[in-house]
Amino acid sequence: MAGGGVGRPAGGAGVPPVSLVVYLAAGLLGLSAVVLLRRPRTAVRDPLTVSTCVSIVLGSLVFVCSAPLTLAAVNRLTGVPNFGAPLTYGMLSAYSCSLLVLLVHWRGGPRELVRRLVLRSIAAYVPLVAAIVVLFTLGDAHTERLTDLDTYYANTPYVREMILLYLIGHTAATLAMCALCVKWSREVTGLLRAGLRLIMAGSLLDVVGFQLTKYTAVAARWYGHDLDVLSTKVAPPSASLGALLCSAGFVLPRLLPAAAAQLRGLRDYRRLGPLWSRVRFVSTAPKPPSGWWQSPRARLHWREMSIHDALLALAPYFDDQVRARALAAAREAGRSAHEARIAAEAAMLADAARRAAAREAPLAAPSGYRLHATEVSGTSGLVELAQALLPLPAPAQAAAREGTLRTSHG
Structure with missing residues (x-):
């Protein structure tokens, strides 16, 4: 050479x-x-x-x-x-x-x-x-x-x-x-x-x-x-x-x-954005050190941990009636059982987030329901929930609004 x-x-x-x-x-x-x-x-x-x-x-x-x-x-x-x-x-x-x-x-x-x-x-x-x-x-x-x-x-x-x-x-x-x-x-x-x-x-x-x-x-x-x-x-x-x-x-x-x-981590980090924007105000997870050197996987791990922390904080606001109405509406719209479940959970979560943001009192008898996102490992369940929140389907939006009105007037 x-x-x-x-x-x-x-x-x-x-x-x-x-x-x-x-x-x-x-x-x-x-x-x-x-x-x-x-x-x-x-x-x-x-x-x-x-x-x-x-x-x-x-x-x-x-x-x-x-x-x-x-x-x-x-x-x-x-x-x-x-x-x-x-x-x-x-x-x-x-x-x-x-x-x-x-x-x-x-x-x-x-x-x-x-x-x-x-x-x-x-x-x-x-x-x-x-x-x-x-x-x-x-x-x-x-x-x-x-x-x-x-x-x-x-x-x-x-x-x-x-x-x-x-x-x-x-x-x-x-x-x-x-x-x-x-x-x-x-x-x-x-x-x-x-x-x-x-x-x-x-x-x-x-x-x-x-x-x-x-x-x-x-x-x-x-x-x-x-x-x-x-x-x-x-x-x-x-x-x-x-x-x-x-x-x-x-x-x-x-x-x-x-x-x-890392690319999958960046994709999931971004896809969790709609869910994170709804629940970030109640998360108590410590913020990670900021900097360009943080890898997408590290950022995703922190966001996943923070979302789970926020879901735990919102659990006292989960309303089974909101979820049931949204589930029925999704099934009537022809969705599969799994898709209907995710849509119903999104409606219940959106309703809980709105009432927590308004500083309303938690439900006297909160739901003991466990979200699908907390039953599966990894971020796939959270991503499904996040995508169901943006935009929230019309039946789920109606169910969530009804739940909010019923809670404020009931």
């Missing part, structure tokens, strides 16, 4: 386009790691989260290291021409190893088996990284190449072997990952299968767009031809897109369920 863009030695003004591409890819990868680590204390206890973030961070570092601007800076700081090459190739090999480790943790299994597979992956790539450093030290690569090192040194002893070694190591990890994803995708469904397909798509793009083009360009140099454009123009953007697809495949199946839960 080191050495993309147009072939040129060190020097020149401006920012090479390839640097912008890989820096953008690195930034997007880093952002996904930040999202996964939004709760560091709990995240570090989860091997899957840790391995996912390690893989993403290593992928981001590979892109940063392979940018011509970074290569030039590393070479200048170390005083060693092309020192950025083994650094990038070693980082890419570590990234390849981390992908295998991540897949092992993602698939799971007995702890001892997972541990053994992880150690095998590490044992395979640690010597590879060491060999890359040794071969670079033995080779003659004194002419700095920021963008076309793979093809420029394709025929240089030891450096040639170093280039082949990092490519073979990356290919082995990618093909192993593809094989495991194909096998696993036959056993799973839903978001996990979608994630595996994204990983396969990114891996295939990496194989065809990055690895195959690198092999072709290097082999062309062996036979006296110049296909450097494949290595410098095609490979970098293909590698960037492939890595982003792979990261999306790993991250989305873990983030989408949480995001969907």
Whole structure:
């Protein structure tokens, strides 16, 4: 991955386009790691989260290291021409190893088996990284190449072997990952299968767009031809897109369920608005700390708790006669038994809220009726009640008005 863009030695003004591409890819990868680590204390206890973030961070570092601007800076700081090459190739090999480790943790299994597979992956790539450093030290690569090192040194002893070694190591990890994803995708469904397909798509793009083009360009140099454009123009953007697809495949199946839960929380929070506006004046629940950082689920939990508190306070005002009239009217209108019950409860609640707001005395013999919303878990019952209140059906409104008039004149 080191050495993309147009072939040129060190020097020149401006920012090479390839640097912008890989820096953008690195930034997007880093952002996904930040999202996964939004709760560091709990995240570090989860091997899957840790391995996912390690893989993403290593992928981001590979892109940063392979940018011509970074290569030039590393070479200048170390005083060693092309020192950025083994650094990038070693980082890419570590990234390849981390992908295998991540897949092992993602698939799971007995702890001892997972541990053994992880150690095998590490044992395979640690010597590879060491060999890359040794071969670079033995080779003659004194002419700095920021963008076309793979093809420029394709025929240089030891450096040639170093280039082949990092490519073979990356290919082995990618093909192993593809094989495991194909096998696993036959056993799973839903978001996990979608994630595996994204990983396969990114891996295939990496194989065809990055690895195959690198092999072709290097082999062309062996036979006296110049296909450097494949290595410098095609490979970098293909590698960037492939890595982003792979990261999306790993991250989305873990983030989408949480995001969907937050969206459902926001939807239910808003749908409870009509009910909350009716009963909020009697709720004694403590107010939560305000701030934009409060998640929709947290806001929903507080609203649900506050509504239940208000319903308890309004219970002495519940009038069974109001509910009975509204129930009969709803049944006559052709509503199902459940719909009629909710409409009747909405009428009784609206009547109770009006009389409590007017500071009327509670009923001498209040109803012992239990609302459907208090019998079911979750917010579904409260949402049904809230939706029945806005707008209140005409029969229920009439029943509630009759109940209010009867209470004031009776």
